[in-house]
Amino acid sequence: MVTITDVAREAGVSRATVSYVLSGKRMISEPVSRRVREAVTSLGYTPNAGARALATSQTKVLALMARFLSDEFAPAMLEFIRAVTDAARELGYDTLLVSDENAAEALRRVAASRMVDGIVLLNVGETDDRLPILGRIDQPSALIGLPANPEGSIVFDLDFRSAGRLMVNHLRAYDHREVILVSQPRDVVDRGGAYVWRLAAGAEETADQLDMILHHHHAAASQPDVGRRLHELLDQHPDATAILLNNEAAAAALPFVLRERGLRAPDDVSVIGRYSDDFARAFSLPYTAVDSAAAELGRRAVARLIAAIEDGLPGDALQLLPPVLTDRGSVARPASR
Amino acid sequence: MVTITDVAREAGVSRATVSYVLSGKRMISEPVSRRVREAVTSLGYTPNAGARALATSQTKVLALMARFLSDEFAPAMLEFIRAVTDAARELGYDTLLVSDENAAEALRRVAASRMVDGIVLLNVGETDDRLPILGRIDQPSALIGLPANPEGSIVFDLDFRSAGRLMVNHLRAYDHREVILVSQPRDVVDRGGAYVWRLAAGAEETADQLDMILHHHHAAASQPDVGRRLHELLDQHPDATAILLNNEAAAAALPFVLRERGLRAPDDVSVIGRYSDDFARAFSLPYTAVDSAAAELGRRAVARLIAAIEDGLPGDALQLLPPVLTDRGSVARPASR
C-alpha cells in the first residue's frame, strides 16, 4: 500500500508539501508541485480515507437511512435511493445505505461512530422513531417526508395538500362531480405517513368548496389484493365518474381492472394519479398524474444537507415542493348518462 | 465528542484497558471491566470508526457496485441491493452504495482509498469494464453475474443454462412443441449480459433434443415498446402454444397483452417465466417461473466475500445456483386445434 510518505520520498519533499499540493491549500512552486504530481501518478497514490477522516473530522460520506416496508411499493423507493446517491456523488460525497430493521439504533450507531458527515432520512413519517435520535447526534440531517414537528430540521417534501387540491380542481374543470380517492393502506397512515391524509385533506377541501362528492378509501399496496379492492370500490360507487389514485400499487393494477370491466380511460372513467414519471414509464401508465418528484427532492435535500455540513448553514429549513401535473389525457368530460 | 480517553479517565484505567474490555481480546478482572462498561454507558461512548479503521486496517464496510441501466428493469435491481445490504449487516458490515456513471473509476477510487474491506459487484456481464480493475486492488471482491473468465474471482450466479433446460422440459412435459422465447433486449446481450444467451442456449439445446420448435426473440425492457413487441411475436407465430419469458418487463406486460387479445393462460396459451417471487407478488404475475434468487445469491456472495476478508479464504470460487421452479399452474396441455 502506497502512503503519503512514499510519495514524499519519491518526490524528495516533505509529507506536508505532498498534502498541500493535493489539497491546493497552499501555494507550491511549479517545479515542486510537478514532481509531486508525477510521484502521485507513478506510484498510483490515493489518500487513505480513514486517516484523512481522522485528521480532518470529515468523512465525505452521507448516510442514507432507507426503510423497506412490505406494505409500501418498493420500486418507488428505488427512485429516491438513486436520486440521493447521484446527488451526493455529484457534490463529492459517497453514500452509506442503511436499512437496518432497528432504524433508530442504526442511526445512532452510524452517527456516533462518525462514519458519516450527515444523514438523509427517507420516507419520514409523522411520528418517526428515528426523529428523537436526531437531536442527540452531532451531524446535520435532512428529511424527505414531513414529520409532525418539522422545526429545527431540514425537511423536504412534496406539497401533498396542494397536490390534492390541484388534482380535484383538474377533475372539476372537466365537470366531474363524484370521485373515488384511493389512498395508501391504513397501515401507512397509522405508521405516520402524513402525506396520505395531507393529499386527502387537500382533495376533500377542494371537493367541499366545489360541491363535489369525494369517496375516500384505502387500498392494499400489493397484488392481487389491490386489484380486488379496486373492483369493490367501482362496484360500490357506480355513479363516480373519476378515480384519483394516491397509491402506486393501485395505479399499476388499475389498467388490468379497467380492462376486466371493459372500461376505458378517459372514455368511460377519468383517472388521475400521483406517482413519478419514471414509474409511469416503467409500468406503462397512461394516466395524468402529479409527479412525486423523487429526483428533485433528493437533489435538493442533499444539496441543503451539504450546505449545512460545509458552510454550517442552520439545520432548519422546510420546503414543500409545489406539485406539477403531467397531463396524459386520461381526464375528460364524463359521458352523459 | 466522547473519546476512549474520556472513558479511561472516568473509569480510572488506561485507554488500553478500555479497548480490551470492548474487544474482549484480553481477560480483564470483573471489577475493572464493570467500571469500564459503566463509564461507556454513562458517557455514551461509541468508538470512532475512522480511528479504528486506521489502527486495524479494517473498515467493516463493503462496497456495493450497482449499475442502473435504463434498459434493465430497475425494480429487479432493488431486490439485489436489499439482499446484499441485509446480508452484510447481519455479518457486521455496513454497505457503501456506489453507482457512479464511471463504474471502473469509482471502483478504483473506493478501493484505493481503503473506504471498504471488500466489494460486491452487481449485474456483472461477460466483458465488464470493472473487471480489469479487480486485479489491481487489494480487497477481495464477489461478483453476482458470470463474467467470461471467472477464474480467480468469487462468482455467484443463477445457473441460467439449467434454467433454460428446466423450463423447456417443463413445457414438453405438457406436450408443447412450438414455443416463443422472449429474451432481454439485444443491448443487454451486447453489453455482456451472458445470462440471456445462457438461458437461451439451455432452452435451445433441450428443444433440439426433444424435437421442439423454439423461436428466440429479443424485446425491449420498457413500456410500452415491450407490449407492442409481444403482440408482434404472437402474430408472427400463430402456432406457438407457449411463451417463455426471460425479460421482466415483458413478464409485467404480458397480462395486458393477453387480455387485449382475449387470451387466457393456461387455457389459450401456456406461460413460463424467469423472475423472483417478490417480483411476481408485486406485479401480480400468475405465471409459473424460475426464481431469480436475488436474496439467496446476495446472501451467499456476501458470506463468501466476508470469509475471504476475515479468514483469508482464497478469492476463487464459482457457484451457479440450481434453478428452482415455482409452479403457478400457468402451463397446461395445449387445446387441440
Next chain:
DNA sequence: CTGAAAGCGCTTACAG
C-alpha cells in the same frame, strides 16, 4: 491482571 508507548496515515498550525 494492567499500563506506557508506538504506530496507523493523514492534515495543519507553527517556524523559518
Next chain:
DNA sequence: CTGAAAGCGCTTACAG
C-alpha cells in the same frame, strides 16, 4: 516557498 512536529482516536505488541 517549504519542513519538522503535533495531533486526530484508536489498537496492540512489549513490559512488568
